[in-house]
Amino acid sequence: MEAIKGRRSVREFRDGRIPDDHLMTVLEAAIWAPSGSNAQPWEFVVVRSRDTIEKIKLFSPGLFGDPDALVVLCVNKERVKGRGPKELVAVMDIAMAAQNMMLAAYSLGIGSCPIASFNKTAVKELLNIPEHVDPILMVSLGYPEKWPEPPRRRPLEEVVHHEKY
Amino acid sequence: MRNIKDLIQDEHFKLLTFLITSARGCVDEPHLYGPLRLVDAASKLIKIMKQEGKTVDELDRILAMIEEKKHLVMYDEKEFIKFLDELVAELVKIVKSA
Numbered sequence: 001m002e003a004i005k006g007r008r009s010v011r012e013f014r015d016g017r018i019p020d021d022h023l024m025t026v027l028e029a030a031i032w033a034p035s036g037s038n039a040q041p042w043e044f045v046v047v048r049s050r051d052t053i054e055k056i057k058l059f060s061p062g063l064f065g066d067p068d069a070l071v072v073l074c075v076n077k078e079r080v081k082g083r084g085p086k087e088l089v090a091v092m093d094i095a096m097a098a099q100n101m102m103l104a105a106y107s108l109g110i111g112s113c114p115i116a117s118f119n120k121t122a123v124k125e126l127l128n129i130p131e132h133v134d135p136i137l138m139v140s141l142g143y144p145e146k147w148p149e150p151p152r153r154r155p156l157e158e159v160v161h162h163e164k165y
Numbered sequence: 166m167r168n169i170k171d172l173i174q175d176e177h178f179k180l181l182t183f184l185i186t187s188a189r190g191c192v193d194e195p196h197l198y199g200p201l202r203l204v205d206a207a208s209k210l211i212k213i214m215k216q217e218g219k220t221v222d223e224l225d226r227i228l229a230m231i232e233e234k235k236h237l238v239m240y241d242e243k244e245f246i247k248f249l250d251e252l253v254a255e256l257v258k259i260v261k262s263a
Contacts, residue, residue, distance in 0.1 A: 009239075011236065054173075054174075055173065057179075058173070058182040058183070058186070059182060059186045060186070061183060061186055061187045061202055061205070062190075064236075117190050117198070118186075118190075119186050119189060119190065122186070148236075151239070151240040152240070152241075
């Protein structure tokens with residue numbers, strides 16, 4: 001619970017390079033997420049080049065601060081083909097992978113922020129992502145300038161319905 | 166004419182791509198993200214004006230307000246709208262004092 005409650009969306013980063021092994025731990029956490037029908041539809045594009053991050057920032061209004069790394073989480077549509085109405089499930093799989101990543105990052109002192117506000121067509125083009133792979137979400141990673149205060153949570157009494165709604 | 170590498174590092178060009186990308190993004194995003202993108206663009210514009218030596222203390226204060234409060238949109242819509250009102254009030258002060 002400490003990681004779950006302590007994680008924040010970090011939008012201001014200080015300088016500092018995330019060690020490669022920590023980044024790999026974060027990515028490993030992602031692949032241990034559950035996925036519908038065990039499709040594991042994800043592909044992750046890891047971007048560390050400052051030049052490329054700056055180019056991606058041009059098309060990502062939801063990306064704040066200067067993260068050390070960006071991970072673009074994509075759905076490989078080939079992996080969900082023929083599995084019925086799986087596109088929505090695949091997006092949920094991506095969300096679960098992203099949460100795993102962000103919790104693992106937090107446990108290593110790394111701040112993160114999930115970003116949906118970016119132009120998918122532009123990012124696909126910039127990163128040479130093939131046609132059958134769709135970027136869904138980005139996660140920015142870096143050392144926080146500060147850990148933000150927790151936003152208010154809707155209380156359990158309001159959102160949990162026992163036995164019946 | 167400047168080359169493309171210089172162009173993509175130009176702060177005006179960065180603002181231009183931000184505006185156009187935001188225009189497309191706002192079609193699908195929550196309606197308050199429109200105001201967020203606009204104040205974020207304003208912040209970028211003030212930073213450009215600063216680099217060009219065109220700001221005054223009052224404008225620097227507006228920049229600080231935006232940077233401090235723009236993320237309220239994610240946490241407290243009411244406060245975010247109040248903050249937008251405060252920004253307009255600050256601008257009026259500048260114009261009135263001219």
